[in-house]
Amino acid sequence: MVLGQPPYFGLDLNTPLPLSEELTKRLRMADESGYDLFSVMDHPYAGDRHEAYAALGYALGHTRRISGYVGVTNLPLRPAPVLARTVAALSALSGGRFVLGLGSGGIWDRIAQFGAQRLSPGDAVTAFEEAITLIGKLTGGGAAPVTFDGRFYQVTKAMPAPVPTPKIWTGANGPRALAITGRLTDGWIPSFGADWLSERYRTSRPLVDRAAQEAGRHPSDVISYFNFGGALVDHDLPATRDAEGRWQGGSTRQWIEELTGAVLEHGAGGFNTQVANAAGEADLDTARRFADEVIPAVRAAVTAH
Template sequence: MTAGSPVRFGLNVHPGVADLDAALKLAQLAETHEIDLLTIQDHPYIADFFDTWALLAFLAARTTRVRLGTNVSPVPLRPPAMLAKLAASLDLMSGGRIELGIGAGAFLQGILAMGGWTPEEPAERVRMFEEAITLIRALWESDRPVTWAGRYVQVRGLRFGPRPEHRPRIWVGATRPRMLRLVGRLADGLLVSNTYVPEHQLEQVHAAVDAGAAEAGRPPGAIRRGYNLMGVVKLAGPDPVTAEIRPGAPVLSAEEWAAELVRLYRERRIDTMIFWPLGRRPLDQAAVFAAEVVPAARAALASG
């Protein structure tokens, strides 16, 4: 768990074009309950998805409290200088509520189909990503024109603005050792998903992040540990479970989910948990998560 940082709970917003009304209802649900964070996956090459940054702006304009972020934006399709501009602009517009989640781009076919490019060699992809995250920070922090001449990322005398009033937290989606060490060295938070990184692998994931933090002289607690919890909340009435539920996705009652969140925080060093409802009735599941699961988990954690 992160020293001095309370546990945070979030909900995933599906960016489907057919789901705009549901996205707005989810944001309103988060506003009125104890939800800290709304995140949206960023896959611009999927035809029936809205652009994630446009949807973030739409939801930011209709909320006042909950934080919003990408989970995660692919650097090969979102040039780092533009990501820095997007995040800073929306952070100012929203009153300092934006979190920037970025990744090296896992879906190469979609990236290439949309005109993006990334090195084939994994080590070079990590190098490109490191240049990107370093440039984003430099642009946010510099009050002078910035010139950056990396192997893969360049800006020349860029007068950057606007600068964010409160620098957004940078999260990184990563699963492999090189990227995990980079998270420890440079990022504010890690994002992994339970259907890709099962619980028994979290210890080695944390160890790689901690090693990177040690290389940079940072305490391990400086990096938040986020877990995308894809699963199902059992509901009264029609069963929300379908045959398409992903392997490794838990199907639990509200009471069982609350206990699971507490256990992940206490035993697995997870301090940020984002629920992705699967199956049928996702909005109903999110409502139970916000109104029942999260308050019960907070109460249990507060009681020690």
């Protein structure tokens, strides 16, 4: 099913080699419960993990309702014209259950191990903007062939895929990338696990909003989608955040209160969750409990407001 209206709830999937029965069970549970999305990370230089887009294709093929995304795609290792074809295929084969997460590249020492050209921060952002533009041109079903002559990507008379352009969410970090996110994309995933109460979010989100408005868009056209983890325990905790203000977790009631407030008071568009039990384990039972107890209650509270 194509994503409906936010807030969205995502389940972070761990994908270590080999494919475990636990992973398959998590996929089945997420598809049958209240989760909207699952996510996989893109670190192809890590030999002990499944390649992200192969894992994503497997997961989409083994689910019927839930959408998926790579959070976020390691663009320097995936040339944009070919990535556009991958995106189109996954979206078409899954019935539109795909969101494109994009990043400009972060761990350059590891990226360079795979032979990619090391880019300056400014050049990486330029390539990032070109990629977003080109992927939009190579999807969407236009009738005219695409020619694109950028600094980093060149395409000559390539036919666009007859598939709608998927939602694009970025892991932007820095003024230029944040402005590109506001002008051209559908969502922003704050980096380093920053949430709605963090200084990073308070100083960065206005740059997204301003760029969206200057492009004739409404800031709400670009959702904030947070990586947000913590413990789900049986009793209220005396403090749900640590001394640095980072969320630690809490009871079902405390989770519901926190996430409802994030949506209603801070405009949160969704949460990619990795919820652990009291022992710190992100196990299947706790993920299912979160889907049963927290997600529907937050949805109901937001709808009732």
